[in-house]
Amino acid sequence: MYELKFDGSLCQTCPTADCLVKCQYMDLEKDEAKKQMVNIWEGKDSFVFEGCVTCYACEEYCRRGNHPFYLITEKREEKGLLTAPRAITKQWINIGEPQGKFKVGKPGERVLSFGFMPEFFKMAKGRLFQKAMPSFIFGQEFFCNVVYIHFANTSIIKKRLPMIMENFRKLGVKEVVCLHDECYGSFAHLAPAYGIEVPFKPIHYFEFLYERLKELRNDIKPLNFKVAYQRPCSSRLSPDKHRLVRDIMDLIGVRLVEREYQDENALCCGGIYAMCFGYDLANDVQRRNMDDMAKHGAEYCVFNCPACQGTLGEKVAKMGIKPIHMIELCRMAIGEA
Amino acid sequence: MTDIMHSLADIVGEDYVSSQPEEIYFYARDPGLMPPHEPDYVVVPSTVEEIQEIVRLANREKTPVVPMGAGLALTGLIIPLKGGIVIDMKRMNRILEVNEGARYAIVEGGTSQGQLSAYLEKNYPRLRHSIPDAPPTATIAANVTIHGQGRLTQQRGFNSDMVGGLEVVLPSGEVCKIGSCALSFGWFSKGPPLPDLSGLFLGWFGATGIITKLAVKLYPRKKFRDVEIFVTDRGELVPDIVYEITHTEMAEDVLIFTQPMPLMFRDNHHVSFYITGDTDEELEFKRKLIWKALDRFIKAKDGGFMGIPPAMKPTLLEMPQRSASRLADVKRGGGFEYSGPIIMVEKYPECSEKLKELASQYGLAYSGMVRVIDGGHSMMFAFAFAFNRSDPDMMENTRKALKEVSDFVLKVGGVYWKPTVEEQRMALENMDPNTRKLMKMIKENLDPNGIMNPGNWEFIS
Numbered sequence: 006m007y008e009l010k011f012d013g014s015l016c017q018t019c020p021t022a023d024c025l026v027k028c029q030y031m032d033l034e035k036d037e038a039k040k041q042m043v044n045i046w047e048g049k050d051s052f053v054f055e056g057c058v059t060c061y062a063c064e065e066y067c068r069r070g071n072h073p074f075y076l077i078t079e080k081r082e083e084k085g086l087l088t089a090p091r092a093i094t095k096q097w098i099n100i101g102e103p104q105g106k107f108k109v110g111k112p113g114e115r116v117l118s119f120g121f122m123p124e125f126f127k128m129a130k131g132r133l134f135q136k137a138m139p140s141f142i143f144g145q146e147f148f149c150n151v152v153y154i155h156f157a158n159t160s161i162i163k164k165r166l167p168m169i170m171e172n173f174r175k176l177g178v179k180e181v182v183c184l185h186d187e188c189y190g191s192f193a194h195l196a197p198a199y200g201i202e203v204p205f206k207p208i209h210y211f212e213f214l215y216e217r218l219k220e221l222r223n224d225i226k227p228l229n230f231k232v233a234y235q236r237p238c239s240s241r242l243s244p245d246k247h248r249l250v251r252d253i254m255d256l257i258g259v260r261l262v263e264r265e266y267q268d269e270n271a272l273c274c275g276g277i278y279a280m281c282f283g284y285d286l287a288n289d290v291q292r293r294n295m296d297d298m299a300k301h302g303a304e305y306c307v308f309n310c311p312a313c314q315g316t317l318g319e320k321v322a323k324m325g326i327k328p329i330h331m332i333e334l335c336r337m338a339i340g341e342a
Numbered sequence: 343m344t345d346i347m348h349s350l351a352d353i354v355g356e357d358y359v360s361s362q363p364e365e366i367y368f369y370a371r372d373p374g375l376m377p378p379h380e381p382d383y384v385v386v387p388s389t390v391e392e393i394q395e396i397v398r399l400a401n402r403e404k405t406p407v408v409p410m411g412a413g414l415a416l417t418g419l420i421i422p423l424k425g426g427i428v429i430d431m432k433r434m435n436r437i438l439e440v441n442e443g444a445r446y447a448i449v450e451g452g453t454s455q456g457q458l459s460a461y462l463e464k465n466y467p468r469l470r471h472s473i474p475d476a477p478p479t480a481t482i483a484a485n486v487t488i489h490g491q492g493r494l495t496q497q498r499g500f501n502s503d504m505v506g507g508l509e510v511v512l513p514s515g516e517v518c519k520i521g522s523c524a525l526s527f528g529w530f531s532k533g534p535p536l537p538d539l540s541g542l543f544l545g546w547f548g549a550t551g552i553i554t555k556l557a558v559k560l561y562p563r564k565k566f567r568d569v570e571i572f573v574t575d576r577g578e579l580v581p582d583i584v585y586e587i588t589h590t591e592m593a594e595d596v597l598i599f600t601q602p603m604p605l606m607f608r609d610n611h612h613v614s615f616y617i618t619g620d621t622d623e624e625l626e627f628k629r630k631l632i633w634k635a636l637d638r639f640i641k642a643k644d645g646g647f648m649g650i651p652p653a654m655k656p657t658l659l660e661m662p663q664r665s666a667s668r669l670a671d672v673k674r675g676g677g678f679e680y681s682g683p684i685i686m687v688e689k690y691p692e693c694s695e696k697l698k699e700l701a702s703q704y705g706l707a708y709s710g711m712v713r714v715i716d717g718g719h720s721m722m723f724a725f726a727f728a729f730n731r732s733d734p735d736m737m738e739n740t741r742k743a744l745k746e747v748s749d750f751v752l753k754v755g756g757v758y759w760k761p762t763v764e765e766q767r768m769a770l771e772n773m774d775p776n777t778r779k780l781m782k783m784i785k786e787n788l789d790p791n792g793i794m795n796p797g798n799w800e801f802i803s
């Protein structure tokens with residue numbers, strides 16, 4: 006019943022076809038790119054189904070408000086074209102299944118969403134979160150489910166997301182600060198694309214951190230680190246929030262190294278690639294990405310997503326680049342970590 | 343005090359012998375499903391000489407003796423089925439020698455796995471032994487006596503294959519050296535190039551003698567160790583997957599598990615393998631070879647590597663791994679038993695189907711846990727069930743399910759591992775008659791009075 010809002014005529018008249026022209030994993034000229042996108046929209050076959058590695062970036066590249074990646078995902082699902090091995094998809098669907106094991110702190114009108122990433126229990130503390138905690142929620146019952154677009158499975162999202170919204174509605178919260186970038190992407194981008202009503206205002210935790218750091222400005226001691234930022238796939242769903250990375254870094258005196266694979270050109274952590282496509286793709290992407298960090302003298306690799314940190318953290322550490330989550334970095338700047 | 347009690351006290355000292363009800367209660371049972379049976383005495387010797395004396399006494403009195411390690415074999419092997427004397431080996435726990443160059447350790451017959459691994463970690467950080475996933479109190483001698491398997495089994499075979507020699511108190515009370523140590527000061531081989539007499543004791547559950555010392559072979563401990571888990575929803579592909587992994591010869595240990603809980607594991611089969619290396623390059627090289635070997639399954643979408651959450655890694659890497667112990671209490675009440683036949687890897691699909699069928703038929707919590715043995719020549723497939731000890735119906739259902747496993751095992755060409763008395767009987771009945779005759783000859787010649795762990799490997803002619 007929830008249908009993707011996609012306007013094919015926008016593709017037909019698109020002057021750039023950036024969605025596929027800019028793709029880092031396929032090499033397409035504008036005309037071909039446009040043709041393939043229209044093919045996909047019309048339900049025809051396309052080699053894009055083979056070549057797309059589910060990095061989500063085309064959602065950002067499209068400047069006309071269309072949803073190229075969601076469309077690819079929908080059509081893949083319709084055609085039964087799997088991205089991931091069946092067992093992996095099954096496993097992830099099981100992982101996200103609500104089991105009544107959720108945790109709710111003392112939710113006020115504004116609540117912190119930990120998604121179901123237990124890492125946030127350790128991070129959401131200290132002065133940054135003084136005013137916000139213990140208003141938090143955690144668990145599959147509040148899980149944004151966006152990850153399933155990696156697995157060409159939007160039907161599970163359409164089934165679960167409305168129930169998740171209902172759980173939020175029952176809590177009566179007005180604002181949800183999403184500590185996981187994916188959740189924000191889901192509530193602010195994916196849900197509207199499918200006409201799923203979101204009963205609260207989603208707030209990206211970057212905004213929360215930025216505002217809070219401004220309040221704590223006097224406590225900030227510039228860190229003077231040179232860092233590389235690991236942009237997660239989900240950040241492509243909320244590119245308007247990406248600028249906050251620089252704003253926050255400026256505020257805490259951290260210098261973002263100007264490297265090749267950042268901003269629009271960022272590379273995925275490779276976690277999903279390893280699961281879906283095997284060694285070569287994951288290894289190639291990770292190697293290029295990490296070498297690029299090292300080449301530009303990054304002392305820290307700053308993560309937005311704990312899952313990316315889980316995938317790449319140890320690897321960058323072995324190269325002498327310290328892995329750190331954005332929240333921890335900000336806590337460090339106010340002398341807490 | 344009875345005469346036997348007096349004599350035992352004379353041998354080991356009064357503090358180390360008991361016939362008090364609380365001790366008798368404890369030594370009458372194990373954590374498995376076998377009904378308890380009380381011993382008459384429990385004795386805790388500390389020297390070989392004391393064990394010799396105890397065995398001589400038992401022979402004179404025609405009283406059974408049952409050697410016991412930690413009592414964790416679960417299949418009733420230390421339950422004194424005919425009463426008599428339980429010899430608790432725990433005080434014989436000295437680590438006597440480590441030969442670093444020849445890579446072996448000589449330990450006493452009651453030394454636990456945990457003791458040896460802690461000792462090596464502290465004093466010989468470049469050496470390790472094949473640790474089973476049993477709780478660390480499990481003893482090394484008992485484990486090889488039952489042909490246990492451990493963390494190096496995929497590469498090196500059964501833990502009993504990794505024995506470098508034995509010292510045994512025979513049922514007559516004599517002490518006998520087995521292996522190279524019979525002729526040399528070196529404990530480097532349990533048999534070759536001499537006739538391999540270790541087979542007279544390994545696999546006999548103490549029914550032919552008591553191991554008082556043994557040499558355990560040690561192997562390089564690499565600086566780094568990592569684990570990967572390959573997941574498939576098609577059980578019938580598991581033998582192929584194992585074949586590819588073992589073909590690379592890069593994995594240290596290969597385990598498989600299939601279980602419905604936690605939910606993330608439902609409906610899939612998980613082949614986990616461990617890799618080791620002294621450098622990152624070595625580790626990565628091994629990882630890459632195995633990943634590439636499984637590429638065709640990924641391409642066909644038949645399987646893939648799961649991303650192991652960082653919080654799960656330490657649990658998977660710990661030795662022993664506690665997941666089996668955790669399963670032991672899912673139903674609360676601490677009941678856990680598995681039948682773990684040794685069977686060809688090609689039988690994995692049938693075994694996992696059977697396990698699911700039995701669990702659903704009897705309404706049991708289950709886990710299928712596999713350890714690949716010796717490069718894939720065979721595997722131990724544990725049909726594991728957890729039950730609540732205070733729920734007699736659940737216990738009875740577990741018994742029934744395990745009985746069905748016993749029947750199934752023979753049909754699919756499996757051989758019982760650490761069999762219950764009932765399974766021993768089934769094995770003897772079904773084996774080649776001349777093999778049975780040979781086993782009987784060995785048992786009767788070594789233990790003419792039938793005092794050694796009677797009820798086990800018992801030959802009803």
Ligand SMILES: Cc1cc2nc3c(=O)[nH]c(=O)nc-3n(C[C@H](O)[C@H](O)[C@H](O)COP(=O)(O)OP(=O)(O)OC[C@H]3O[C@@H](n4cnc5c(N)ncnc54)[C@H](O)[C@@H]3O)c2cc1C
Nearest residue numbers: 411412413414415419474475476481484485490491548553
């Ligand atoms: C959670 C769990 C996980 C397990 N995982 C594993 C595993 O990964 N690998 C594995 O191999 N096993 C495993 N086991 C089974 C078992 O615990 C081990 O094999 C363990 O090594 C048995 O040692 P024990 O000291 O408890 O033996 P016991 O139960 O005390 O004895 C076993 C047999 O050996 C005989 N015996 C004891 N000492 C001597 C001796 N000195 N001389 C002669 N005979 C002797 C006994 O009479 C008995 O017949 C597991 C058990 C549990 C509960």
